[in-house]
Amino acid sequence: MxxxxxxxxxxxxxxxxxxxxxxxxxxxxxxxxxxxxxxxxxxxxxxxxxxxxxxxxxxxxxxxxxxxxxxxxxxxxxxxxxxxxxxxxxxxxxxxxxxxxxxxxxxxxxxxxxxxxxxxxxxxxxxxxxxxxxxxxxxxxxxxxxxxxxxxxxxxxxxxxxxxxxxxxxxxxxxxxxxxxxxxxxxxxxxxxxxxxxxxxxxxxxAGTSADILEYTQGLPALRASRAAGEKAERLHTGFEELERIQAVSHxxxxxxxxxxxxxxxxxxxxxxxxxxxxxxxxxxxxxxxxxxxxxxxxxxxxxxxxxxxxxxxxxxxxxxxxxxxxxAIPPLPQIEPCARPDHHEVHFEHVTFRYAQADTPSLRDFSATLPARGLTALVGPSGSGKTTLARLLMRHADPQEGYVAIGGVDVRAIRPDELNAMISVVFQDVYLFDDTVLANIRMARPEATDTEVEAAARAAHCLDFIGRLPMGWHTRLGDIGSRLSGGERQRVSIARALLKDAPIVILDEPTAALDTESEVAVQRAIDALVRDKTVIVIAHRLSTIAGADRILVIEDGRLVEQGRHDELLARAGRYRASWDAQLAVKAWRPGTADADVRA
Incomplete structure (x- = not known):
């Protein structure tokens, strides 16, 4: 054309x-x-x-x-x-x-x-x-x-x-x-x-200018820290100039x-x-x-x-x-009738192939795996290998082009959306909190929960110490994206939210990856309370955190290349062993070591 x-x-x-x-x-x-x-x-x-x-x-x-x-x-x-x-x-x-x-x-x-x-x-x-x-x-x-x-x-x-x-x-x-x-x-x-x-x-x-303004406003703390506020302001100003040009040309x-x-x-x-x-x-x-x-x-x-x-x-x-x-006019994902409800929470992926609409290649290729109920399964692999895509397909953000995802033997396409959402709790690495009170941010997981139940979830997530330090306690507004709280505190609020929801399936997207040691300990304790008797899926980058998993799935380029327990995978000397050795080498490395070797 x-x-x-x-x-x-x-x-x-x-x-x-x-x-x-x-x-x-x-x-x-x-x-x-x-x-x-x-x-x-x-x-x-x-x-x-x-x-x-x-x-x-x-x-x-x-x-x-x-x-x-x-x-x-x-x-x-x-x-x-x-x-x-x-x-x-x-x-x-x-x-x-x-x-x-x-x-x-x-x-x-x-x-x-x-x-x-x-x-x-x-x-x-x-x-x-x-x-x-x-x-x-x-x-x-x-x-x-x-x-x-x-x-x-x-x-x-x-x-x-x-x-x-x-x-x-x-x-x-x-x-x-x-x-x-x-x-x-x-x-x-x-x-x-x-x-x-x-x-x-x-x-x-x-529309583009509105998006630029919002992006610039929300990103100002990061832009200032990176000394890029002026550069982004120039980009924003360029958008304003383009808008002015379109108006002037039109007139x-x-x-x-x-x-x-x-x-x-x-x-x-x-x-x-x-x-x-x-x-x-x-x-x-x-x-x-x-x-x-x-x-x-x-x-x-x-x-x-x-x-x-x-x-x-x-x-x-x-x-x-x-x-x-x-x-x-965008249609919702199709619903298989009649609807069904699983009686257990084993997760199964059957020959799943999925490609994002804007992508040239599939994110998952003929992927099949079973994640046992009431067990901890870790998904490991390089960035872009398809780990997060598996979690999104389980939550039904999209449907695979081939194959299917099932919970308790029931295709997720046959589970009512509200029931599917009730079955799964997610703790993301990047926590999103709303500009509302602490109480409201936790209670959104179960709006009918009483104050006592919300407080119990917060206690189990080790939130009470920092909530007590906030200006208005439980009724303190947290600002855009929870900006009043530190990263570890935001994670604990997110875990309290998941605890209150008490869903049988829990997805953890490396929730402690960006935390300091003290915050990581507090968050890990909260996670321990969250995952008891649950079907747990952990998306992991630090292999040391998932060594005790019941099953580890090693994913590369959208394919399942290895699976087993930690000791089994180390014994095979495959992809997992190579990643484990690489992370041990990084831990052993100290600044100046390479220079010392060169001088020697």
């Missing part, structure tokens, strides 16, 4: 945009439809009110019957009042709180979708982009829709209704006004692809064409007036009618000239709707 074709934006019809709006409104779709109909009727009634100026001026010119003047004044006033009431009725969608309810419901739907969609797909998206989608795009979706649609209807339906009414007074004037619309249509179709491309580029730039490119559109419409209206003057001079048109047409044309001049600019705002709404619907 050529680059030109790839850059051509997808043009959404107004009918499809209307359907997207109704789908986004959900349960409030009927109310939104009623509001849009009311806006359309208001625009038509307003056009009829403006058309009433013609007979009113004619009555004033003759001045033979004041009753006619009053009649047309009353008719015009009633029509304008009706148009106002209809518009007010339409705006009730916003005034009575339905618009806020739609935005809330839409964000809730997006939140539910985040929980349902495969985490593998979610990991491809930056946090800032999701923030822009959940906040910015949802607000763009409906907050300004009624206002923009109202402006477009006033620019189109009001002149159209007036022109049709004028056909009954003077067919020439009515037809001349109607001819303006065939002029606007090709101009609109000419500009719309550019509008669509510009607004979508702008939406993508906003510059639109200035000329928008001027052409406005000029064509203005010239067309002036030609109508010129024709009216000629008809008055020739005696075929009443001067009062011409005066009324002057008023009408003055009223229509700005809305018609800026109609195409109004429609450009629809592109922002359409871009937001497309991003929202694209996220909502």
């Amino acid at each position: 050529s680059a030109a074709l790839e850059s051509t934006p997808r043009i959404t019809s107004w009918r499809e945009t209307y359907r997207q709006l109704l789908r986004a409104a959900g349960a409030h779709a009927a109310s939104l439809r009623t509001s849009l109909i009311a806006l359309a009727l208001a625009a038509v009634v307003q056009g009829l009110a403006l058309a009433s100026i013609v007979p009113l001026f004619s009555s004033i010119q003759t001045a033979t019957n004041t009753g006619d003047i009053l009649t047309w004044l009353v008719i015009m006033t009633l029509l304008m009042v009706l148009a106002t009431l209809l518009r007010w009725r339409a705006q009730n969608f916003e005034f009575n709180g339905e618009l806020a309810a739609v935005n809330h419901t839409l964000r809730t739907r997006l939140g539910e979708q985040l929980r349902r969609m495969p985490l593998e797909r979610l990991q491809d998206k930056r946090t800032g982009e999701m923030t822009e989608l959940l906040l910015g795009n949802v607000d763009e979706n409906l907050n300004y829709s009624l206002m923009i649609i109202d402006l477009i209807m006033v620019a189109v339906l009001t002149p159209l209704a007036t022109a049709l009414a004028l056909l009954a007074v003077d067919w020439r004037l009515g037809l001349a006004l109607l001819l303006i619309f065939p002029i606007i249509v090709p101009l609109y179709r000419w500009r719309r692809p550019a509008f669509s491309r510009d607004k979508r580029s702008l939406a993508e730039a906003h 510059r490119k639109s200035a000329g064409p928008n001027g052409v559109v406005s000029g064509v419409v203005e010239v067309g209206l002036l030609l109508i007036l010129a024709s009216g003057v000629a008809w008055v001079v020739s005696g075929t048109l009443n001067v009062a009618v011409l005066a009324a047409v002057f008023v009408i044309v003055a009223r229509f001049s700005e809305p018609l000239s800026t109609f195409v600019m109004y429609t450009s705002m629809l592109e922002l709404i359409e871009a937001a709707l497309e991003r929202i619907e694209a996220l909502l």
Whole structure:
């Protein structure tokens, strides 16, 4: 496909945009439809009110019957009042709180979708982009829709209704006004692809900038420690400059064409007036009618000239709707029916092959292994060998392309998602805590737990000592990602959370790898309390920590190359023995040893 074709934006019809709006409104779709109909009727009634100026001026010119003047004044006033009431009725969608309810419901739907969609797909998206989608795009979706649609209807339906009414007074004037619309249509179709491309580029730039800002803000401590804050700030500033460039290019490119559109419409209206003057001079048109047409044309001049600019705002709404619907369209992982529930917790991988969506090669290749229930199984191997992928497949962040994963003989695809989540506790190396209280961060594992149960879990995880030192104890907010706590303290809170959950399967992703000796001892004691009578899976890099495991699986390049107990694997003198010897050599090494050897 050529680059030109790839850059051509997808043009959404107004009918499809209307359907997207109704789908986004959900349960409030009927109310939104009623509001849009009311806006359309208001625009038509307003056009009829403006058309009433013609007979009113004619009555004033003759001045033979004041009753006619009053009649047309009353008719015009009633029509304008009706148009106002209809518009007010339409705006009730916003005034009575339905618009806020739609935005809330839409964000809730997006939140539910985040929980349902495969985490593998979610990991491809930056946090800032999701923030822009959940906040910015949802607000763009409906907050300004009624206002923009109202402006477009006033620019189109009001002149159209007036022109049709004028056909009954003077067919020439009515037809001349109607001819303006065939002029606007090709101009609109000419500009719309550019509008669509510009607004979508702008939406993508906003999402990228939001992600850059969030990443920079969250990473400031690390950036300052690395003396890279300035460098990252330059990258952020580059993103700002790119956003400015896109906006400037969009404005510059639109200035000329928008001027052409406005000029064509203005010239067309002036030609109508010129024709009216000629008809008055020739005696075929009443001067009062011409005066009324002057008023009408003055009223229509700005809305018609800026109609195409109004429609450009629809592109922002359409871009937001497309991003929202694209996220909502991601299907959840398939569920095997009927659902089943295992009666024991042995974990089995059967000929599993898995490749990430963005990867060129599989992370796991024909992997088969059994992890015994109530036993400790260690997964070892170099970085990128597939250890973490095995844990993710067990938690069903994704499904393998070939083979299956089972718990207690039941395919995880046949276990209800909430039941599968309840079976597994995870203690990651990089702990994520929320900006909430200590109590809330632990209790999230089991929301119905009592304070006594939470405290018991914290005691078992050796958390009480540092909780007592916090400014507000249990009710101290921990900051973004638990920034108030040290690494060891965060690990212990994570273990307390897992203890409170009391799941039969526990995954430990090297939880002590980055800790100092004192913290490691405290965390290891907490882990000992956590793993009693559980099916435990340890992802290990330091082999000394898993020497007592019931089974060790050695993984390399996505394949199981060795398995057995520590002493058995050492006796085989294979991959595990080579890694063990290498780690012993690293422990024995001291700074300056190599230099001493060279000098010798």
